[in-house]
Amino acid sequence: MVKNIYSSILSQKGKKKLFAILIDPDKFNEHEIVSKSIAANVDFFLVGGSILMNDNFEMCIKTLKEKTTIPVIIFPGNFPQQINKHADGILFLSLISGRNSELLIGSQVIAAPIIKSTELEVISTGYMLIESGRTTAALYISNTHPIPYEKDEIAAATAMAGEMLGLKMIYMDAGSGAEKCVSTSMIKKVSSSIKVPLIIGGGINSVEKAIIVCEAGADIIVIGNAIEKDATLITEIANAIHQFN
Helix, strand or coil: CCCCHHHHHHHHCCCCCEEEEEECHHHCCHHHHHHHHHHHCCCEEEECCCCCCCCCHHHHHHHHHHHCCCCEEECCCCCCCCCCCCCCEEEEEEECCCCCHHHHHHHHHHHHHHHHCCCCEEEEEEEEEECCCCCCHHHHHHCCCCECCCCHHHHHHHHHHHHHCCCCEEEEECCCCCCCCCCHHHHHHHHCCCCCCEEEECCCCCHHHHHHHHHHCCCEEEECHHHHHCCHHHHHHHHHHHHHC
8 A cells, every 4th residue: 555645745746747547437448547557657546436337446446556556546426435445545525615515524424434444545635616618527416516717716715715724635626528627827826825735637638738737836637538538648648747847
């Protein structure tokens, strides 16, 4: 089990942009993902989804752990179903952009004792859904309103509140298959307003977009839906981020 994941992330902040692959267990292609991720020196795997139709969650995590040395972090689409002791860590998400109490603290209360019984490294993370031009799965399942695309000040204030509450990271997500990623101006505003690591995901489906997100101030760049359609993006985006660094 990989230890001290968060310490590693903190040590790279301001020095190096990190690259994470978000894997939906229902769509996991072992051959494509594993080989390309190893070759591309991907920093993290995030595993999870808004809805899991098949019983592939544990299998996906075990396969990644057996085939690679890349840290595997659970990105739980729901608590407490998506908890597994075989991963290295878990993003303990609180949906701070919405007003759904179950996703703010309710489901976390149920999940906490289960997580406590494992050796998973718990990384408390403020999760913020950002309007992206379409209703994404995360938005539909969460039953919340996203932060409007152009409301940079609201996003910054929300992120600051999350940091003040003691959350260790902020994750701004346009959602899987988003028409557009989080705006450059919003990333810049939020990045300059907080000191904790900032994760950006959703709608990043090209090298150009990944570099723009890096330049705007993201510390960790996440791609998921795009690689399900074209796994070569793992290599292309990884190379671009490494060159940026």
